[in-house]
Amino acid sequence: MKMLVFSILFLCLTIILCMFRAVKGPSAADRLIAINVIGTKTIVLILIVSFILKEAYFVDVAFVYALISFISTVVIARYIENRWRKHI
Amino acid sequence: MRIILMSVFLLGGLFFFMVGTIGILRLPDVFTRAHSAAKCDTLGALLCMTALIIYNGFSFVSLKILLIIIFVWVTSPTATHLIAKAEYLRQANMK
Numbered sequence: 001m002k003m004l005v006f007s008i009l010f011l012c013l014t015i016i017l018c019m020f021r022a023v024k025g026p027s028a029a030d031r032l033i034a035i036n037v038i039g040t041k042t043i044v045l046i047l048i049v050s051f052i053l054k055e056a057y058f059v060d061v062a063f064v065y066a067l068i069s070f071i072s073t074v075v076i077a078r079y080i081e082n083r084w085r086k087h088i
Numbered sequence: 089m090r091i092i093l094m095s096v097f098l099l100g101g102l103f104f105f106m107v108g109t110i111g112i113l114r115l116p117d118v119f120t121r122a123h124s125a126a127k128c129d130t131l132g133a134l135l136c137m138t139a140l141i142i143y144n145g146f147s148f149v150s151l152k153i154l155l156i157i158i159f160v161w162v163t164s165p166t167a168t169h170l171i172a173k174a175e176y177l178r179q180a181n182m183k
Contacts, residue, residue: 003095007136010102014109021112021121029118029175036167037112037125040160041105044136047153051140059152066156070163077170084178 004052011045028080032073039069094143101135108132118175122168129164133157 015038022034043062050058104127111124137157141150 003091003098007098007102011105014105017109018112027118027175027178029171029178030121032171033118033122033125033168034112036164036171037108037128040129040133040164043156043160044101044133047137047140047156051143056149059149059156063152063156063159066159066163070167073167074170077167077174081170081174081177084174084181 001052004048008045008048008052011041011048015041015045028076032076032080036069036073039065039073043069090142094139097135097139097142101132101139104128104132104135119172122172126165126168129168130161133160133164 018034018038018041022031022038025031025034043066046058046062046065050056050062108124108126108128111127112121115121115124134157137153141153144150144153
């Protein structure tokens with residue numbers, strides 16, 4: 001149990017460090033990559049919280065979070081791509 | 089025994105998350121940052137979720153976590169590919 005709590009605190013620390021790159025990144029792709037990594041870390045965080053609280057339905061929440069994170073990343077990447085494709 | 093195995097897998101996953109985060113902060117280019125972010129998305133998530141499967145034992149929840157592993161492994165390289173393609177197109181049009 002102590003191992004799970006330690007891993008949650010460590011994941012929160014790495015999420016904060018990723019947030020620096022998401023705020024400071026020079027281009028939009030840097031921010032998108034950092035947000036994608038934060039999404040993956042949040043999935044693992046929700047799974048570990050579900051094992052600490054012993055609530056089995058948080059696993060479904062993590063799966064829906066994975067779906068929404070993928071959809072948002074694809075939509076923003078296609079937006080950047082189409083904005084620059086017009087100038088050819 | 090199961091707790092020791094789970095701790096080893098979880099510490100490995102946290103190590104790969106740390107390495108990927110340091111790479112995202114320190115590397116100089118967008119494509120190298122995408123390469124570093126792939127370490128987080130594949131190996132770190134796989135090791136952490138495998139540790140949770142070992143901790144839980146074989147049940148229906150473990151099958152759901154396995155489904156999440158397969159989903160992350162399919163979608164994360166796809167998203168990184170789309171981001172890299174958009175960035176390449178932007179840099180090609182800037183010149």
